[in-house]
Amino acid sequence: MIEVKGLTKVYPGGIKAVDNISFTVEKNEIYGLLGPNGAGKTTTIKMLTSALKPTSGDAFVNGLNVRTESLEVRKTIGIVPQDLTADEDLTGFENMYMFAQFYRIPRQEAYEQIEGLLDLVELTESKNRYVKGYSGGMRKRLELALGLLHNPEILFLDEPTLGLDVQTRTRMWDYIREIVKKMGVTIILTSHYLEEIDSLADRMSIIDRGKIVITGTSDELKGSLKGDVISVICDTEGEAEALSSYKDGIDQPIIKGNEVRLSVENSDKDLAKIFNFMIERKITPMSINVHKPSLDQVFLKYTGRTIREAEGGEDVRKSAMNLRRMRA
Numbered sequence: 001m002i003e004v005k006g007l008t009k010v011y012p013g014g015i016k017a018v019d020n021i022s023f024t025v026e027k028n029e030i031y032g033l034l035g036p037n038g039a040g041k042t043t044t045i046k047m048l049t050s051a052l053k054p055t056s057g058d059a060f061v062n063g064l065n066v067r068t069e070s071l072e073v074r075k076t077i078g079i080v081p082q083d084l085t086a087d088e089d090l091t092g093f094e095n096m097y098m099f100a101q102f103y104r105i106p107r108q109e110a111y112e113q114i115e116g117l118l119d120l121v122e123l124t125e126s127k128n129r130y131v132k133g134y135s136g137g138m139r140k141r142l143e144l145a146l147g148l149l150h151n152p153e154i155l156f157l158d159e160p161t162l163g164l165d166v167q168t169r170t171r172m173w174d175y176i177r178e179i180v181k182k183m184g185v186t187i188i189l190t191s192h193y194l195e196e197i198d199s200l201a202d203r204m205s206i207i208d209r210g211k212i213v214i215t216g217t218s219d220e221l222k223g224s225l226k227g228d229v230i231s232v233i234c235d236t237e238g239e240a241e242a243l244s245s246y247k248d249g250i251d252q253p254i255i256k257g258n259e260v261r262l263s264v265e266n267s268d269k270d271l272a273k274i275f276n277f278m279i280e281r282k283i284t285p286m287s288i289n290v291h292k293p294s295l296d297q298v299f300l301k302y303t304g305r306t307i308r309e310a311e312g313g314e315d316v317r318k319s320a321m322n323l324r325r326m327r328a
């Protein structure tokens with residue numbers, strides 16, 4: 001559905017916001033772009049939606065060249081931009097109807113489409129209320145519905161849950177999954193929330209400082225780290241001592257009082273071996289915990305810092321830039 005080849009954007013002033021990125025998105029896939037503030041996510045989305053001309057490289061959306069066929073591209077895609085677009089002084093329904101007219105959807109068809117979409121994002125009851133009275137989550141849901149109005153084949157979601165609280169965010173994920181299931185839409189989504197991309201995206205690219213540092217499924221990315229850690233709390237320190245002689249791990253076991261930490265390649269396979277080892281030596285575990293690698297660790301491995309550090313760094317850089325501007 002989407003093919004990106006060496007896409008690059010240099011803004012006037014020389015900022016290389018997107019640096020030679022390439023990836024493909026398959027039909028009915030949720031594809032995630034994960035990156036900290038200023039990584040180049042919005043710039044990428046703008047180029048793919050034909051809102052911004054690439055400096056170099058190419059991108060094809062539904063087989064259409066974003067450079068030369070921007071009108072056709074825009075007909076087949078829906079966009080939910082990072083900034084809110086709905087008119088606060090209209091009701092939810094009025095906003096939907098205005099967009100429907102903009103897309104020239106015939107009246108009856110528009111009514112049906114609007115009804116179905118408001119139902120999908122659970123705004124039917126609030127459809128006649130002014131948008132300025134909506135909560136943050138309701139506003140984002142309305143944006144989602146607006147992006148789907150003309151039945152797009154591909155939906156671009158730029159930070160769909162930015163600024164929402166954790167509970168509202170997870171609800172939003174359910175709506176996004178529903179959309180894929182019910183409407184068969186292909187979704188490309190950006191976020192700087194690790195859990196969001198981890199939970200929603202079938203495949204993802206981590207983007208940092210304009211560059212894609214790695215692409216794959218969540219499992220593939222996590223699998224590229226060393227392995228899992230199994231922590232066993234034994235009944236006694238003597239048993240912990242006995243368990244620490246387990247040799248099939250990838251690192252020396254770490255022993256701390258009656259707890260033993262075993263590094264293994266894949267806990268799904270190694271857990272059975274560890275159980276057998278414990279049975280043979282009559283070790284009774286009090287509790288067993290499996291720690292799978294997180295996307296946080298993946299981010300750290302491929303960028304050299306945690307996503308929080310990356311965001312902090314950007315803030316510092318931005319305020320330094322503002323300071324310079326103020327002085328000039």
Ligand SMILES: Nc1ncnc2c1ncn2[C@@H]1O[C@H](COP(=O)(O)OP(=O)(O)OP(=O)(O)O)[C@@H](O)[C@H]1O
Nearest residue numbers: 011015017035036037038039040041042043044192
């Ligand atoms: N119109 C512009 N002119 C100049 N520089 C820009 C412009 N828009 C963005 N940039 C710069 O390009 C880089 C990438 O910005 P972009 O908005 O694409 O990042 P992002 O990943 O979407 O970040 P965020 O998470 O904050 O939305 C940043 O350094 C930003 O300051």
Ligand SMILES: [Mg+2]
Nearest residue numbers: 041042043082
């Ligand atoms: Mg952005």
